[in-house]
Amino acid sequence: MLPDANLIYGDSPKCELDACLQHIFATYGNNKTNLLQILNEVQACAGHISTDAAAYIAARLDIPLARVKSVASFYSFLHLQPQGEYRVLFSDNITDRMLGSQDLMQRMCQQLWLQPGKVSEDGLLSINTTSCTGMCDQGPALLVNGKVITRLTLQRVQEIGQLIRNRTPLAAWPAEFFHVDDNVYRAGLVLGNTLTYGEVLRNSLQPGGVPIIDSIKQSGLRGRGGAGYPTGLKWEACRNAPGAEHYVVCNADEGEPGTFKDRVLLTRQADLVFEGMTLCALAVGARQGFLYLRGEYQYLFESLRAVLQCRRNANLLGRDILGQIGFDFDIEIHLGAGAYICGEESALIESLEGKRGVPRNRPPFPVTEGYLQQPTAVDNVETFCQAALALQMGAEKYRAIGTAKSSGSKLISVSGDCPRPGIYEYPFGVSVGEVLRDCGAVNTRAVQISGPSGVCIGESEFGRKLGFEDLPTAGAFMVFDDSRDMFEVARNFVHFFAHESCGFCTPCRVGTSMLKQTMDKIAAGHGTRYDLNEIEHLDQVLQSSSHCGLGRTACNPVLHTLKHFRPAYENKLKSLDFEPAFDLDGALARARQMTGRDDAGAHLKGDE
């Protein structure tokens, strides 16, 4: 029996949520693959997902209440408890910290008499941290009720505090708070393209051209999400896989800290992204596509929807695209809700299906069993852009750009210690040193390539080249100068992985927490050489037994910084012998207080 929304909530204060739920279900229907989208909307409308609302959703979708709650509890932007009218989340990437985010958050907490992570007693607000929001070139950043605010200063933070205290609706906040710059410093193949929308698609539909998949294979295009799988092979495998339906998915869950190039592509080149997806659909025979947009980029949602509508109006999407009978394809945008792991393609598909974003066993890979167990081509935002351009230019010309095994160009997101953080597009094969020169970085100590799961390199390796032959990258390029403590950088990344572990497999869930505790122990001055050994041991466990890549890469930041910056660790060690992570004598303090004792036996001195 379906409970009536009006009956559940009675009449007065909840009727706003009632209307909201009715509207949501009118949009999404009773389709359980839309569960995450429905929960996102309820969260946005009511500030949290009450048990009543969850029960109503469960009944409408004909799924157990436990499943609704389990999905809601997986995503960090969804809450089962009230979180205040204003939910402030400070972006906690190392680049935000380097720009002073921790101090700003503390100042805001002081101003509003609040502890981080707690909801104020009047239910007005909560303040907490969140993983990198992808605004590293214009941080520190925060999200308030899901909307991003950039370039925080003390003044701006205090103004925000005042607006919250006055209960000013978000819509009435100064527009410049929400302004996001593109900061493109070097445009190339993709960012400098002058295509009109629909052009590549029109050409591809001309009779007598090279088939799309052959052309992509010859172009040597490889995925831009980091792993670098040959795109042509992926599309071919997807096309050849048997299935009632085929799907195209664009991975815009750009969660790797320090990466923000997809944000700029979706802002400036949305048409090219969708064009690439449509070409892929034509190649693999898909009728439905999804753009999975990370929750942090929710502000792009409306403009992206408008672009999709324009393309429908121009018959570049919809039925019989450009008059080609039987070429039907459309794209839906799904919003994530703050889970880094959903950038992993099989977790992303689970999330698209309205489930917890837990990575699947692979194989089978998504190309054979993806969305709803049907063949699915999942590619990065930039890959779709590059694919469209490769088809337009022709495989030979495209292949001539970049290096032998890495053809085409790559967008690099530069952040950290340099005067010009932003987007730089280079042909593959550019050296780290060249990028550093272009962004004006001086006294650089280290560069973190491709985010925490990538590699950290020191000065002696700045001659290395970006590309699949040497340094593969998804785009993040975080610069650290000689004033930075590389131990603290690694510790920030280790906290990130512990927070983002999906919890499904024990090695990763427990291992990332143990790694975090060990790093915190060293930071607190209790560390010893045994702890460094323990890190290496943990790495072996995580590498060999984690379910997915998150666990396998979680130790990278520590291992790489230990390799290049070992003294940054060693100078924090208390001694070379083992030390507890806590003060033994301090652990007796409560008992001393309760018994009134202070004799010699009531104390523990060192390790006698």
Added chain:
Amino acid sequence: MNEKKKLRVATASLAGCFGCHMSFLDIDERLFPLLDIIEFDRSPLTDIKHCGPCDIGLIEGGVCNAENVHVLHEFRKNCKILIAIGACAINGGLPAQRNHLDLGSCLTEVYLTEPGLIHGHIPNDPELPLPLDKVHPLHEVVKIDYFIPGCPPSGDAIWKFLTDLISGRTPELGHGLLKYD
């Protein structure tokens, strides 16, 4: 003259129930061949009160008070190889269930406010070791070289582990012997 020097082994139970020691005795008649190659130093089996230099130390139970800390330090100082044996030594086990309570309110409830108490007071004799605010597994206080999980680990598991160790093999508890309950 050519007799090989026996390995010295010390054992102790800290915040444990002696269940692991009982399980050790479950190796039964294998104790005799074992005693051909080892001799016990400090242990409840010998009643020696302090341990001297040893090859192997086996400790059951977690660390719940100052005396436990002293014993553990003494073992670590004297044993080349120190082994945590059983659930309490490895995770804190049953005694660690008090860890989510404030020690002060535990003592208050037990010694002062419990119904039926007359003239209760919190024991403060210097002879008594003070309890730590939390119960810790051994490896949080000293470096531990090996862990034998189980509550308790079976006599066979202990036998396998010790014979591996004594013969110089890296101890490995295979299927059937590695248990957590």
